[in-house]
Amino acid sequence: MITWAEFKEIFVNGTWRQNSSLVQMLGMCPLLAMTTSLVNGAMLSLATIFVMGSSGFVVALLRNFIPYEIRIPVFILVAAALVTVVDLGMNAYMHSMYNILGIFIPLIITNCIVLARIEAFAAKNGPLQSLFDGAFMGVGMLWTLSLLGAIREFIGAGTFLSGIEAVIPDLHHYQVLPADYPGFLVSILPPGAFIVLACMVAAKNWYEAKAAERANRKPPEPLATAGCH
């Protein structure tokens, strides 16, 4: 079915190495629009996780029956059907959240990352692998968008977890900064998303460069062999 090594590879690829937002830079439109707060970013990502995992699984099951020439429309149809499931389900059971996310739920289908993973992975791999690939790509998006949303929300409004009431009615958001904090509106507007995302990408690249440097640094060689320099 799926080996542990395969699973680990898929996990690291999805959540870190091929991270949809930080590395592949896919799905910028929902990223700009929905990461105004942690809750919004996380909820959209959860919906995307469901769509990507299930569409990967279904397409991988059908992959040997889909004619090569018309594969893209078929992939889109499968994914669109699953998006409709999420759309109707959220409308029925999480209506207040659905009102906030609005058009961005149906628009998950236009998110390049969905079709990209189906085409690049699910069409060539087994159903279990594809399920995990889609889901972990979504998890990569989940942590990125949550962090981005949390930073933008903190700078922009001084709150943490605002809007959590719409998901879990018993919880309340926290006002982290003083109540008379005037709010840094640019952070909530789309330019703020670009600036914060750019800082996150820079931080990831910086971390990886440091890690590569550490890996390359060889232990000091014995003096006898180094003497020829």
Next chain:
Amino acid sequence: MDFSTPPYLLKNASVTRVMAQVLLALVPAIAVYAWLIGPAILIQIALATMTALVAETLMLKVRNRPLALFLTDGSAVVTGWLIALVFPPLAPWWLVVVGTLFAIVVAKHLYGGLGQNPFNPAMIAFAVCIVSFPAFMSQWPNQALHLGLLDQFQVIFGLMPRLDALTAATPLDALKTALKLDEAGIGVPALLANRNVYGSFAGHGWEWIALSYLVGGLWMWQRKIITWQVPTGFLGALFLISGALWLYHPDRFASPLFHLFAGGSMLGAFFIATDPVSGATTPRGKLIFGAGAGLLTYLIRVFGGYPDGVAFAVLLLNICVPLIDLYTQPPIFGMKDGK
């Protein structure tokens, strides 16, 4: 650090010397500003300068750049002064600090520091703050009210309540609001007859500051720190479009003289659009850059949502600079144009 463009006829224009002369050219306007509007501008300049230098030091440290070389080049001080001059003088202290931090850290150093920034840092500070804090950024001082230095200090640092009576609309703002409220009623001439809005030849009080910017700018041109193209393009385009519309409908549009000396026109034309880093570099390109900025300033000012448009006009033209420079390359010496 020298900068000059080929064929290197002018030499020895170090960044420090240029920046020092730019600061000197701003001094008359600052003096008039402090005299007419109030000494609060001096507090804001001090705040902006300190913030700019601290931010510059921190960013240079982070980026492992030589501190002494870049700190003494004066570019951060110029950015700080320009920010203080375009912000409302009675704005709370943190506003100018946030604006300056954003200008130095994001608009300047994240793009690679002096010489690498595609956007004018001072204008980025203005744009970010007017989008984020529109209420604070539109509280311009009421000139009928004369506050001492201590009172203005207390207002800026929040030790005194921020009363509505402290602030009043700028001439451009008053014009815009009046036209929006009553399209048919008061025409522009009637509004401009109001001495609280219109002084001797342009906006009350602000006209003399604008005139001082013009004097400082002409001195910079005489010292060859700036070339004639950008200010001429900027003010020429502003003059032409405002003149055309004024002739077409004098009740609806203010005179060219008013537009040339209102808001940030003079400051923008001589001190902001002439930024050698974020502006166009070819002679014809500078003319186009200036004209585009002047035209957009007028359009945003008269038809847009903001009372003045210099910042957005300059930023939009900054984006066009690579294109403008590409298509206005002067012919190589000895070659026919375009061949």
